[in-house]
Amino acid sequence: MSETTVYVPRDATALSLGAEDVAAAIAAEAGRRGESIRLVRNGSRGMFWIEPLVEVDVKGTRVAYGPVAGKDVARLFDAGFLAGGRHRLRLGPVEEIPYLKKQERLTFARVGVTDPLSIDDYRAHGGFRGLEKALGMAPGDVVQAVADSGLRGRGGAAFPTGIKWKTAADAPAGQKYVVCNADEGDSGTFADRMLIEGDPYCLIEGMTIAGLAVGATQGYVYLRIEYPHAQRVLEAAITQASRQGWLGGNIHGSGQSFHLHLRMAAGAYICGEETSMLESLEGKRGQIRYKPPLPAIKGLFGQPTVINNVITFASVPIILDRGAAFYAGHGAGRSRGTCTFQLAGNVKHGGLVEKAFGITLRELIDDYGGGTANGRPVRAVQVGGPLGAYIAPSQFDTALDYEAFAKIGGMIGHGGLVVFDDRVDMAAQARYAMEFCAIESCGKCTPCRIGSVRGVEVIDRIRAGIEREKNVVLLRDLCRTMLDGSLCALGGMAPFPVLSALDHFSEDFDKPPRRAAGRAARAVS
Amino acid sequence: MKVKPRTLAAPVALPPHDPGADLKPEIRDAVLDVSGRLGRLPGALLPVLHGVQQTLGYIPSESVGLIANRLNLSRAEVHGVISFYHFFRTEKPGERVIYLCRAEACQANGCAALETHAKKRLGVDYHQTTADGRYTLEPVYCLGNCACGPSLMIDGELHSRVTAKRFDRLLGIGAAAKESTS
Numbered sequence: 001m002s003e004t005t006v007y008v009p010r011d012a013t014a015l016s017l018g019a020e021d022v023a024a025a026i027a028a029e030a031g032r033r034g035e036s037i038r039l040v041r042n043g044s045r046g047m048f049w050i051e052p053l054v055e056v057d058v059k060g061t062r063v064a065y066g067p068v069a070g071k072d073v074a075r076l077f078d079a080g081f082l083a084g085g086r087h088r089l090r091l092g093p094v095e096e097i098p099y100l101k102k103q104e105r106l107t108f109a110r111v112g113v114t115d116p117l118s119i120d121d122y123r124a125h126g127g128f129r130g131l132e133k134a135l136g137m138a139p140g141d142v143v144q145a146v147a148d149s150g151l152r153g154r155g156g157a158a159f160p161t162g163i164k165w166k167t168a169a170d171a172p173a174g175q176k177y178v179v180c181n182a183d184e185g186d187s188g189t190f191a192d193r194m195l196i197e198g199d200p201y202c203l204i205e206g207m208t209i210a211g212l213a214v215g216a217t218q219g220y221v222y223l224r225i226e227y228p229h230a231q232r233v234l235e236a237a238i239t240q241a242s243r244q245g246w247l248g249g250n251i252h253g254s255g256q257s258f259h260l261h262l263r264m265a266a267g268a269y270i271c272g273e274e275t276s277m278l279e280s281l282e283g284k285r286g287q288i289r290y291k292p293p294l295p296a297i298k299g300l301f302g303q304p305t306v307i308n309n310v311i312t313f314a315s316v317p318i319i320l321d322r323g324a325a326f327y328a329g330h331g332a333g334r335s336r337g338t339c340t341f342q343l344a345g346n347v348k349h350g351g352l353v354e355k356a357f358g359i360t361l362r363e364l365i366d367d368y369g370g371g372t373a374n375g376r377p378v379r380a381v382q383v384g385g386p387l388g389a390y391i392a393p394s395q396f397d398t399a400l401d402y403e404a405f406a407k408i409g410g411m412i413g414h415g416g417l418v419v420f421d422d423r424v425d426m427a428a429q430a431r432y433a434m435e436f437c438a439i440e441s442c443g444k445c446t447p448c449r450i451g452s453v454r455g456v457e458v459i460d461r462i463r464a465g466i467e468r469e470k471n472v473v474l475l476r477d478l479c480r481t482m483l484d485g486s487l488c489a490l491g492g493m494a495p496f497p498v499l500s501a502l503d504h505f506s507e508d509f510d511k512p513p514r515r516a517a518g519r520a521a522r523a524v525s
Numbered sequence: 526m527k528v529k530p531r532t533l534a535a536p537v538a539l540p541p542h543d544p545g546a547d548l549k550p551e552i553r554d555a556v557l558d559v560s561g562r563l564g565r566l567p568g569a570l571l572p573v574l575h576g577v578q579q580t581l582g583y584i585p586s587e588s589v590g591l592i593a594n595r596l597n598l599s600r601a602e603v604h605g606v607i608s609f610y611h612f613f614r615t616e617k618p619g620e621r622v623i624y625l626c627r628a629e630a631c632q633a634n635g636c637a638a639l640e641t642h643a644k645k646r647l648g649v650d651y652h653q654t655t656a657d658g659r660y661t662l663e664p665v666y667c668l669g670n671c672a673c674g675p676s677l678m679i680d681g682e683l684h685s686r687v688t689a690k691r692f693d694r695l696l697g698i699g700a701a702a703k704e705s706t707s
Binding site: 012013015016017048049184185186187188189190192193224225226227228229263264265266267268269280281282283284285286287301342343344345346347350351373382386416418419420421424429432436439440442 | 571574575606611629632668669671673674681682683685
C-alpha cells in the first residue's frame with residue numbers, strides 16, 4: 001500500500017493546543033498498525049477553534065479532522081481516517097470549509113498547505129517564481145511593478161510601498177539595507193508569526209526582491225523574542241535558502257547577491273516603530289529618531305534602508321509573479337489588494353481571514369467570527385492594536401479600507417480585531433491604554449512620557465468619581481496634547497482608544513455605583 | 526656649561542587593565558565566549574546581551590564593565606541598553622520563568638482573573654521570584670496567540686486558554702497537580 005500523507009501543524013497556536021501530542025500519537029499508532037504514513041508538519045490554516053487540525057491526503061483531496069486531541073487518535077484510525085473515513089471530528093475537504101473557502105488568499109496562499117521548510121514544496125506551489133521574474137527585470141521595473149500594484153505598508157502606517165522603494169533606489173550609496181519589521185507587538189495580531197512559521201521562504205523571497213529592486217545586498221529581519229517558534233523556523237529557512245543558492249553571493253546563478261540576517265528584539269513595544277527598530281539593530285536603546293531624514297534616505301547605519309512589515313514583503317512575490325494588475329484588481333478605493341485580518345479576543349471562530357479591502361467589520365465579526373466565544377453580545381471591538389480605537393456595534397457597517405475607516409476615527413493598522421463582550425469595563429480599557437503607553441514609552445518626548453502617566457491618574461480620578469466633569473475635560477485636553485505633540489505613533493495614537501471609549505461608552509466612566517447599575521441594566525435589556 | 530643629562534626613571538609597569546578580573550569564572554567565561562563569537566557583528570550589543578542572558582539566565586550587573594570593554598563601548602551605554610529592554614534582566618531568575626500575557630486580546634478572555642490567581646498562588650508580584658527560587662513571574666504584552674487566550678509561555682512553550690486550574694497543573698502545584706494532565 002502506498003503511503004498516506006498526514007498533515008499536523010507545527011504553528012505555535014496549534015502546538016499550544018496540543019498538536020505535538022497529536023503528531024506523536026499519529027506516528028505511534030501508525031507504527032503499531034503497520035500503516036505507512038508520511039507526516040508533514042505544516043503551518044496553520046488559521047482556523048484556531050478547530051486546531052489541532054489534522055489533514056489527510058485522500059487521492060489528492062485534503063480531508064480535515066479537528067479539533068483533534070491525542071486521545072482521539074486511536075479512534076480516528078479505527079474510523080479509517082487515512083482513507084477519509086467518517087468520524088465525529090471529520091470536517092470534510094479542508095478547502096470547502098466556508099471560513100477558508102470564502103477567503104482570498106494571495107499572501108497566505110501557501111500557509112498551512114506546504115511543508116514550511118521544504119524548498120521543493122515551496123517551488124511546487126509557485127514559490128520563487130516572483131524572484132525569477134525579478135532577476136530578469138531592470139530594478140526600476142521591479143519598483144514600478146510594486147508601485148502599480150498599489151501595495152501599501154501592512155505594518156500599520158499604510159505608506160505606499162512603491163514610493164518608499166523608489167526613494168531608496170534613487171538614493172546614491174555604497175551600501176543599502178533591507179529591513180523587515182517582524183516586531184509584531186500589537187495585541188490581537190499574529191499574521192506575521194503565522195507567515196514566518198508557515199511559509200518563511202515567502203518572506204525571504206519578498207525581501208530578496210526588495211534588495212534587487214533598490215540595490216541593497218544586506219538584509220535584516222528584526223523578530224520579537226516572544227516568538228521562539230518563528231525564530232527556529234526562520235533560522236532554519238535562512239540556512240536552507242543560503243545552502244540552495246536562493247540567498248547569498250550568487251542568487252539562483254544570477255551573480256547578484258543578497259545576504260539575510262536574523263536579529264532578535266528584546267521585548268520593547270516601541271521597537272516596532274521603524275526608527276526605534278533601527279536604533280535597536282545598531283545596538284542602542286530603542287529611542288525613536290526625528291524624521292526627516294527618512295530611513296529610505298538615511299536609515300540603518302546611516303545608509304538608505306527599505307523598511308517594511310512581514311506581510312508587505314510577503315505580498316511582493318505574488319505581485320511579481322501574477323502581475324501588478326492582478327493584485328490591484330482586489331480591494332476598494334485606494335486600498336488595493338488583500339488585508340490579512342486577524343480575529344482575536346473573545347470570538348467564537350478566531351483566526352486569520354485574508355480578504356480584499358472593503359469587507360465590513362460586521363461581516364468579519366458575525367459571518368466569519370460567529371460572535372463571541374461565550375455567546376454574549378459583542379460590546380466593542382478594538383481594531384488596529386493597542387493604539388487603535390474601540391469601535392461600537394453601531395459602526396460595524398463601516399467598510400474596512402484605509403480611508404473609509406479613518407473617517408470614523410479608526411485605523412486598520414496591522415489588521416487585528418479584538419472582540420469584547422458586554423462585560424467589558426471600557427473605563428478600565430481606557431486606563432490600560434494609558435498604562436501601556438507609560439510602560440512602553442521610549443521617553444524621548446514629553447507628551448508621551450509624562451502624558452501617559454498623567455492619563456492614568458486622571459482616569460483613576462474619573463473612575464473614583466472625583467470631580468468627574470472637570471477631569472473628563474482635562475483628559476480630553478491631555479489627549480489633544482498627546483495627539484498633536486508626540487514624536488511618534490505611540491504617544492500620538494494612544495489617545496485613540498481612550499477618546500473612543502469616552503465617546504461611545506461614556507457611561508462606564510461614571511462613578512462606580514452608577515457603572516454597576518448601567519451594567520445591570522444592559523444585562524437585562 | 527655642561528648639563529648633566531637627566532636620567533628618566535624606569536617606567537612603572539602598570540598591570541594591564543582587566544575589567545573582568547574580579548568576576549566569577551563562569552560569568553567571565555560566558556562574556557568572553559559570547560563577545561568573542563558575536564562581538565564583531567555590526568551593532569553587536571543586543572546579540573551579545575542575548576547570548577550572555579541565554580548562557581547565564583541573566584546579565585549580571587558586575588559583567589557590564591567587561592561587556593563594555595569587549596565591545597569598545599562605555600559602561601553607561603551597555604547599562605542603558607540593558608535597562609531599556611524589558612526582556613533583559615540583571616537579577617538571577619527562578620528556575621522557570623512564567624510569561625503571562627496581559628494585553629487586550631487576553632483581557633477579553635479574562636486574563637485579569639488568571640493574573641490575580643497566579644500572583645496569589647506564587648505569592649509574588651510581577652518581576653519577582655518566589656522565595657524558593659523556583660518561579661519568576663513576568664508580564665508580557667502579547668504572545669501572538671490572540672484567538673486562544675489567556676495565554677502564557679513557560680520554558681519556551683506556549684499554552685492556550687489557561688484557567689486557574691490549568692495554571693496549577695502546568696506548574697505542578699496545588700491540588701490540580703495530582704490530577705492527570707490533558
